[in-house]
Amino acid sequence: MTTNDTAVSLSGLTKTYKGVTAVDDLTVDIRAGRVTGLLGRNGAGKTTTLRMLLGLAAPTAGTATILGRPYAELPDAAHRVGVSMDGMGGVPGATVRSELRIWCTVLGLPATRADEVMEITGIADAATRPVKGCSTGMRQRLALAAALLADPEVLVLDEPANGLDPDGIRWLRDTLRSLAGEGRTVLVSSHQLAELEQTVDDVVIMQRTLRYAGTLADLTGHGATRLEDRFFELVDPAATSPAAENLAATAPTTPTPSTAAPAAVRTPERITSRA
Numbered sequence: 171m172t173t174n175d176t177a178v179s180l181s182g183l184t185k186t187y188k189g190v191t192a193v194d195d196l197t198v199d200i201r202a203g204r205v206t207g208l209l210g211r212n213g214a215g216k217t218t219t220l221r222m223l224l225g226l227a228a229p230t231a232g233t234a235t236i237l238g239r240p241y242a243e244l245p246d247a248a249h250r251v252g253v254s255m256d257g258m259g260g261v262p263g264a265t266v267r268s269e270l271r272i273w274c275t276v277l278g279l280p281a282t283r284a285d286e287v288m289e290i291t292g293i294a295d296a297a298t299r300p301v302k303g304c305s306t307g308m309r310q311r312l313a314l315a316a317a318l319l320a321d322p323e324v325l326v327l328d329e330p331a332n333g334l335d336p337d338g339i340r341w342l343r344d345t346l347r348s349l350a351g352e353g354r355t356v357l358v359s360s361h362q363l364a365e366l367e368q369t370v371d372d373v374v375i376m377q378r379t380l381r382y383a384g385t386l387a388d389l390t391g392h393g394a395t396r397l398e399d400r401f402f403e404l405v406d407p408a409a410t411s412p413a414a415e416n417l418a419a420t421a422p423t424t425p426t427p428s429t430a431a432p433a434a435v436r437t438p439e440r441i442t443s444r445a
């Protein structure tokens with residue numbers, strides 16, 4: 171079911187690479203104005219899903235829309251959707267400020283906007299630092315700064331917590347909550363379950379196929395169970411020992427054939443699964 175406040179809609183979304191299905195028949199609506207965590211192990215298909223959503227990879231089957239249209243057909247998409255993904259590349263030789271100013275030019279924004287987003291993301295002190303000399307955490311902040319430049323309605327962030335120290339993680343959590351508080355939609359991929367548990371309203375769990383879509387509160391019984399426990403029940407019901415779970419959580423996953431039976435998929439009220 172699609173509602174008026176659906177920000178992202180995936181329908182039967184499937185991607186096969188040389189006979190290996192990375193994303194299989196993913197159908198889910200993501201509600202506007204909320205922080206939604208796209209969760210899955212390494213290799214679960216999160217990045218592939220986001221790339222299809224943003225028109226960076228062509229689906230083998232199915233559709234993905236953002237604000238009601240495929241990204242490539244969305245008017246003013248570069249202003250309405252802010253994106254942070256690995257491999258988006260930087261400008262050789264740029265400093266933090268000059269890189270953001272280049273993006274300001276590309277987006278038709280005043281150069282002063284670069285300084286505003288540096289303040290928001292806590293990197294103003296690093297304005298003159300070469301980007302290639304920045305730490306991973308600093309680069310994550312810079313990537314979010316770039317995503318925020320055009321004051322977008324929707325943010326799509328691929329693993330934004332990677333490389334952040336505890337201060338950075340707390341800052342990211344507060345920032346994402348505050349962005350959603352302003353009415354923005356935040357779709358954030360991660361496999362850092364403890365972190366996400368404190369950040370998201372809604373959860374989409376995938377392991378090539380959809381395993382859960384709904385509110386965090388529904389998933390955890392309003393905190394009665396931990397997200398991590400529910401996650402493992404959904405992605406790997408056979409795993410029983412914590413040691414096995416920890417190992418599985420960090421090991422790359424080889425996609426299984428698309429004929430494998432999907433796990434139970436819930437259809438709660440906040441995110442509507444149409445699987």
Ligand SMILES: Nc1ncnc2c1ncn2[C@@H]1O[C@H](COP(=O)(O)OP(=O)(O)OP(=O)(O)O)[C@@H](O)[C@H]1O
Nearest residue numbers: 187192210211212213214215216217218219423425
């Ligand atoms: N361009 C590609 N060509 C072939 N296989 C690919 C390609 N991109 C992704 N894959 C495969 O698709 C599967 C899903 O990868 P994807 O990067 O989407 O997972 P992920 O959930 O984002 O993982 P991670 O958390 O490690 O980033 C993996 O098995 C990966 O090897």
